[in-house]
Amino acid sequence: MRIHRQGTCLNVLAPAKLNLSLQVLGERPDGFHDLHTVMISVGIFDSLSFRLLPESDIHLSVSDGDLGHRHSQNSFECPNDERNLITKAARLIQSETNCSKGVSIHLQKRIPSEAGMGGGSSDAAATLVALNQLWELNLTRDRLHSLAAQLGSDLNFFLDSFPIAICTGRGEKIEPARLGRLVHFVIVKPRSGLATGEVFRLWKRLAENTRGNGNTQEAADSEGRWTESNSQVVWSSVIENSLQPAAETLNADVKSVLLNLSHESGVASGMTGSGSACFGICRNARHARRVAARLQSRGIGRVWVTTSGV
Numbered sequence: 001m002r003i004h005r006q007g008t009c010l011n012v013l014a015p016a017k018l019n020l021s022l023q024v025l026g027e028r029p030d031g032f033h034d035l036h037t038v039m040i041s042v043g044i045f046d047s048l049s050f051r052l053l054p055e056s057d058i059h060l061s062v063s064d065g066d067l068g069h070r071h072s073q074n075s076f077e078c079p080n081d082e083r084n085l086i087t088k089a090a091r092l093i094q095s096e097t098n099c100s101k102g103v104s105i106h107l108q109k110r111i112p113s114e115a116g117m118g119g120g121s122s123d124a125a126a127t128l129v130a131l132n133q134l135w136e137l138n139l140t141r142d143r144l145h146s147l148a149a150q151l152g153s154d155l156n157f158f159l160d161s162f163p164i165a166i167c168t169g170r171g172e173k174i175e176p177a178r179l180g181r182l183v184h185f186v187i188v189k190p191r192s193g194l195a196t197g198e199v200f201r202l203w204k205r206l207a208e209n210t211r212g213n214g215n216t217q218e219a220a221d222s223e224g225r226w227t228e229s230n231s232q233v234v235w236s237s238v239i240e241n242s243l244q245p246a247a248e249t250l251n252a253d254v255k256s257v258l259l260n261l262s263h264e265s266g267v268a269s270g271m272t273g274s275g276s277a278c279f280g281i282c283r284n285a286r287h288a289r290r291v292a293a294r295l296q297s298r299g300i301g302r303v304w305v306t307t308s309g310v
C-alpha cells in the first residue's frame, strides 16, 4: 500500500492481489482450511482517505472510483456500514487500544467485489496501518498482524506491502518471495461474483466425493519458478487453484472466461482466490493490451491490463 499525509488527512492506495497458485491442504479444527498460496499484488487500487475526528465516531462513506467507466454489467454495490471490513477494522483497533479518537473514512472503490482479488482485505489492512498512524497508537507490526488475522485470512499479506509472498496457515502466515521481473497481467472479472465461504463448502463436498474425506490433499511441493520457452515466460509449476472446480460449478462464467484465456496464444492463465476473477500472464505490455482488447470485444466481463509488484 502507498500512504501519504496531506494536512490532517492520510491518503492510502490499497492494491488488489492475485493468487498465482492456491492449494487447499485440508480442513482445520476451526472450520477454516490450511492453504499454500502464492500471492502477488497488482496495480489496481482502492483509494482511502482518513480524517481525524475529535470524538470516537467512526464514519465511512463509499463512492465508485470507476465513475466514468462503463459499468455495463456490474452495478456498483459496496456497503458503507458495519458490514464493511473497513468499519470492523476501525472498531477493532479502537477497542483493542481504548482509543477515544474517531475517524471519517472515504473509500473510492475500484477493486471488484466477490472477485478473489482481496479488495475488502486490502482496504481493512490499509485501515489498520492508517489508524495506527493517525491515532498515534505506536502498535508494533506483530500487534497489527495479530489484529489483521482476527479480521480475515487475506489481510496479513497486504500489511507489509510485499510485492509477492508465499502464504500458509489460513493464509495469514506470510513469507516474502522475490519477483525477478515485472509481470504483465490481463484480468477478467465475469459479471457475477462468488462468495468465498460457499466455494470452500463446495470444495469440501467435491473433495469428500473424490477422496473419501476432505483432508488428504498432498502438501505443496513447489514454490514455483519462472521458465522461459519460445519467448513465453511462465510462472510454471504453480498456476493451479484447488478451488477452481468448485468455482466453475457454482459460476459457469468462470469456466467461460478461463476457456477464452486459454485460447490466447502465449498466455498462462488461472483463477484467483475463490474467483470469480481470472488472470492471464502475458509476454509484455503490448501483448497484454492486445489480449485485453480481444477479450473486451467478447463481452465476457470487465477487463483490466495491469502489472505486478506494486
Ligand code: C5P
Pocket: 031, 032, 033, 034, 035, 151, 152, 153, 154, 169, 170, 171, 196, 197, 198, 200
Ligand atoms: O477469512 P475470510 O473472511 O476471507 O474467509 C471467508 C470464508 O472463507 C470463511 O468464512 C471460510 O468459510 C472460508 N475460508 C476457509 N479457509 C481459509 C480461508 C477462508 O475455509 N483459509
